[in-house]
Amino acid sequence: MIIGVPKEIKTNENRIAVTPAGVMELVKHGHTVYVQKSGGLGSGYSDQMYIDAGAEVLPSIEDVYQKAEMIIKVKEPIEQEYPLIKSHHLLFTYFHFASYEPLTRAMIESGATCLAYETVMTPDRKLPLLVPMSEVAGRMAIQQGAKYLESPMEGKGVLLGGVPGVKRGKVIILGGGVVGIQAAKMAAGLGADVTIFDINLDRLRYLADVMPANVTTEYSNEYNIRAAIKEADLIVGAVLIPGAKAPSLITREMLKDMEAGTVLVDVAVDQGGCIETCRPTTHKDPIFIVDDIVHYCVANMPGAVPRTSTIALTNATLPYAIELANNGWKKAIARRPELKPGLNIINGKIVYENVAKAFNLDYHPIDTIL
Numbered sequence: 001m002i003i004g005v006p007k008e009i010k011t012n013e014n015r016i017a018v019t020p021a022g023v024m025e026l027v028k029h030g031h032t033v034y035v036q037k038s039g040g041l042g043s044g045y046s047d048q049m050y051i052d053a054g055a056e057v058l059p060s061i062e063d064v065y066q067k068a069e070m071i072i073k074v075k076e077p078i079e080q081e082y083p084l085i086k087s088h089h090l091l092f093t094y095f096h097f098a099s100y101e102p103l104t105r106a107m108i109e110s111g112a113t114c115l116a117y118e119t120v121m122t123p124d125r126k127l128p129l130l131v132p133m134s135e136v137a138g139r140m141a142i143q144q145g146a147k148y149l150e151s152p153m154e155g156k157g158v159l160l161g162g163v164p165g166v167k168r169g170k171v172i173i174l175g176g177g178v179v180g181i182q183a184a185k186m187a188a189g190l191g192a193d194v195t196i197f198d199i200n201l202d203r204l205r206y207l208a209d210v211m212p213a214n215v216t217t218e219y220s221n222e223y224n225i226r227a228a229i230k231e232a233d234l235i236v237g238a239v240l241i242p243g244a245k246a247p248s249l250i251t252r253e254m255l256k257d258m259e260a261g262t263v264l265v266d267v268a269v270d271q272g273g274c275i276e277t278c279r280p281t282t283h284k285d286p287i288f289i290v291d292d293i294v295h296y297c298v299a300n301m302p303g304a305v306p307r308t309s310t311i312a313l314t315n316a317t318l319p320y321a322i323e324l325a326n327n328g329w330k331k332a333i334a335r336r337p338e339l340k341p342g343l344n345i346i347n348g349k350i351v352y353e354n355v356a357k358a359f360n361l362d363y364h365p366i367d368t369i370l
Contacts, residue, residue, distance in 0.1 A: 004068025014042025138182025156261025161191030
């Protein structure tokens with residue numbers, strides 16, 4: 001198969017979908033790999049490193065799309081890429097369709113096959129291609145939240161770990177999944193007073209067993225959240241419903257219960273956000289303030305640490321990319337059933353129900369397409 005790896009052009013996105021090591025493995029399986037010129041520089045990989053691994057470097061994004069059968073990316077295509085996507089393309093990337101209708105409609109119109117990293121799901125409901133970036137984003141949520149709690153950053157001036165004689169900062173984490181557990185580990189390591197909210201009691205029991213003593217668990221409902229946010233210094237939104245828009249757990253009205261300078265980090269922003277007042281921001285302009293509350297809502301947080309993120313992502317996606325390239329997507333989903341729920345759009349038809357529901361569009365069960 002002919003595989004194209006374009007340079008990411010979303011604002012401040014420095015990751016690339018495949019490392020030179022990944023290219024070498026694809027080439028060993030007999031595939032042709034085209035990488036866009038300078039595509040890997042943001043992650044520390046030169047064009048020569050890709051050439052040495054067996055790729056051919058092409059000068060423009062148009063060249064990559066024109067030659068490739070399968071496009072492997074990191075982030076969803078943006079508007080200037082829409083015209084480049086054709087019906088013969090298989091796109092393998094993060095899409096987060098349910099948060100952005102224009103992208104959904106553009107991919108429907110293209111007729112391409114869209115296989116989303118974030119909805120690839122194993123029989124035990126794990127999300128193997130979302131996990132590595134969720135791990136990065138969860139850890140970064142605390143790193144960034146701690147920074148924006150500083151007074152020069154408009155925060156309330158709290159050190160999360162406190163010092164002897166001064167109480168530690170309070171961190172609230174909404175969601176006990178991969179993002180939540182990584183955020184809790186980081187916050188606990190800094191010495192903060194951490195509370196994780198979730199609606200899954202089995203998950204709360206597990207977290208209570210494995211987390212250090214400065215992490216507590218609490219059942220997630222509006223009453224408990226309202227009580228907790230009054231004393232919180234940093235609140236991390238870490239809620240995920242695969243392929244669907246995240247529910248709003250903190251409303252605009254609830255901001256009045258928080259102290260001025262409280263920091264909100266909504267990791268769910270690329271799925272619509274679980275904090276009503278959040279909207280996507282960029283690494284260049286990461287925060288905004290509503291009612292004296294600092295909002296950090298960068299939609300591609302792992303893009304700030306591209307070397308770590310690119311390696312972690314390739315480690316997870318490469319086995320599936322090889323499967324798709326070796327066998328085509330129809331045979332690949334039969335051999336690796338976890339790929340089947342990754343299919344969101346095929347030949348102009350939505351085959352992932354939560355995406356169709358998000359915009360009241362027609363849903364076509366995938367078996368009717370197959």
